[in-house]
Amino acid sequence: MGNRLNGFGACSTEVKKACPIEMTLHIIGGKWKGIIIDILSNNSVRFNELKRLIPGISQRMLTLQLRELEADGIVKRKVENTIPKKVEYSLTEQGEKLSPIIASMRIWGIQYMG
Amino acid sequence: MGNRLNGFGACSTEVKKACPIEMTLHIIGGKWKGIIIDILSNNSVRFNELKRLIPGISQRMLTLQLRELEADGIVKRKVENTIPKKVEYSLTEQGEKLSPIIASMRIWGIQYMG
């Protein structure tokens, strides 16, 4: 199932047609994607920098989540083939449209804890 | 370990202190909670009506999700002990504060599919 990597909107297939809320939650859901998008808002960040900014994430999970976000058209990946290699991640236009939503989730979370 | 049911903010414990975004995503995440909150926005809905309004959800999952939302202080449950029983679900004040976020996720999803 789930054919990934067919570019923009590669999100998990059947979900698409169904409920847009479910689809959005599927794209930004999971343990790490929210904070990744939040950090990348109006920012271009390198892999290890990103890893440093997200306490507790493993290299494996960071890679996986970035790959999925990329496949869903949320994140861009820019490689400079210098030595050592340099890879910069940033949000696509679609991705930037998500960041206010993530930001409001942060606000809500803070007042919820308060 | 995750002590549930200690009322408001019973969300899974350790998450709380960490990242508010992660916590919010934990509360509204998963396959069904988004649409449940969306339907309950400014609405009081009975169990079976809710089930009817959410295509594909099983009785078990609806119950589970409602219980978690209740434990997290998002959803209220009102029982009338008539025969047959009547149970109405609605959002708490905290829950209503989530509904604009869910709504913006719906909007984003629609334009993303567009």
Added chain:
DNA sequence: CGGAATCCCTTCCGATACTG
């Protein structure tokens, strides 16, 4: 530096059957 590969455990979720 920025990954990929493997292993393994936990959580999520669906199907089905039963109940006050």
Added chain:
DNA sequence: CAGTATCGGAAGGGATTCCG
């Protein structure tokens, strides 16, 4: 009507090791 109980598969996620 509004649930519970039980089972089993699928997906999510952590630890560790290896690589160009």
